[in-house]
Amino acid sequence: MKKHNFYAGPSILSEYTIKNTAAAVENFANTGLSLLEISHRSKEFIAVNDEAQELIKELLDIPSGYEVLFLGGGASLQFCMAPFNFLNKKASYLDTGVWASKAIKEAKFFGEVDVVASSKNKNYTYIPKDYTISAGSEYFHITTNNTIYGTELHEDPNVSIPLISDMSSDIFSRPVDVSKYELIYAGAQKNLAPAGVTLAIIRTDALGKVERPIPTMLNYQTHIDSKSMFNTPPVVAIYAALQTLKWYKEQGGIKALQKKNEVKAAILYDEIDRNKLFVGTAVPEDRSLMNVCFVLKEEYKELEADFANFAAAKGMVGIKGHRSVGGFRASLYNALPKSSVEALVETMKEFEQQH
The missing domain is CATH 3.90.1150.10 (Aspartate Aminotransferase, domain 1)
Known part of the structure; x- marks a missing residue:
């Protein structure tokens, strides 16, 4: 059946992704080695990493001044990593569900967090529309799609400050105006790859403005400087992501x-x-x-x-x-x-x- x-x-992943990844597990890039055992420093895998990042830029029409990263820790680590790097004093957040509320909880460790609106009063069955972003906010954080409650922002908000967004479950499902964002992050396990890798798209000139010291692994600049290779990346998940990206391009x-x-x-x-x-x-x-x-x-x-x-x-x-x-x-x-x-x-x- x-x-x-x-x-x-x-x-679900495309058959294209599954078949190509399975073949690479047997023999990766005609090396005679399995994708499971290849060095992430090999020229064959570096080519995969580079091609995947370039395809993301192409498919999402990412403007210059942004970098694409493959990170660990899922979106849950980004709940902390984003404010660590971008929240100096104050940020505004929109509460549209469980994952948004988790992001709010983490941000409060780093500065003042203004929850501009919440749909919790109706069990997160709608997206709040009437809200005012508080003065002095350094960014506005949104969760574009709420997997648990089945709600979604269908357009990028028009706000006067930079956006940060968790797009874990709708990345690549619709065009996005990346220029409105200083950070987009997404766990790959919903629309890109198997679990184990997280996508981050970062406007580089927004970095380096917080006053606090940032631990090496939690500093986006670390991963930009090393092209997502500061530590061993999730090789298989990134390879599978590349196959999905190729398939997306084939789909138009x-x-x-x-x-x-x-x-x-x-x-x-x-x-x-x-x-x-x-x-x-x-x-x-x-x-x-x-x-x-x-x-x-x-x-x-x-x-x-x-x-x-x-x-x-x-x-x-x-x-x-x-x-x-x-x-x-x-x-x-x-x-x-x-x-x-x-x-x-x-x-x-x-x-x-x-x-």
Whole structure:
């Protein structure tokens, strides 16, 4: 039976990425060595690292004055690393979910943090719109896509100060005006590569302005100077990222991916809105294209386990909602084919007919 992978992360990768990475595990770049054992200082891997960084610049149309880094520690380390490098006295943050609130918690170790707005009052089912960034803020931090609650900022905010953003779960899903940001970071395990590497895009002239000393490994400048090779990088994950980037280019680039994502999301949201059993949890204007969250209507709540089992029997994998909110979540990352979304819709229709 075909499996349809809706896991939120680590998540689906393209067949192109999986096959090419598997081949390199057997024999990397005709070296006769496995990718698992190659030196990160070898000319063959340095070429991979360089090509991946250049492809990211090309696909995201990154202007000059920015550097692309591959780092460790996931987005969770960036919650601390970003304010360590950029927060001198005060920053503004938008609270749109669990990961945003974790970033806020870490930033408070480094300076004053103004939470300009929060959607916690309605269980993070919407993106706050009416807020004022406090005077004296050095940057405004946003989380563009909220995997747990299924909400997303669909455009880059228009603000008068630099932006810092966690784009872990929607990077490469839509065009981004990188020039508005001094830092974009993303754990790779949702739309780029297997877990183990973190992408950071940094405006270099924004560095070196905080008064505190920064430990070597937590200083972005360290990694810029060493081209992401200060310590041993996650070789396999970076190689897989390169394959994904090549595949994105083959697909026609970011605008083409965005159109496909909009089509996939519309198919599923239309069924959620039509089906008598289900209801979406995010307000319609803020619905995520990447993580579609839905629940059974109150009068059908007792069918939750039945639907989960029914969907599993049809090959649906990873649709259980986050443990903190329950219900269901279908992650529609770039690599997920439209046919998987259509299969989920057919499963929902069949289940409705039975009840």
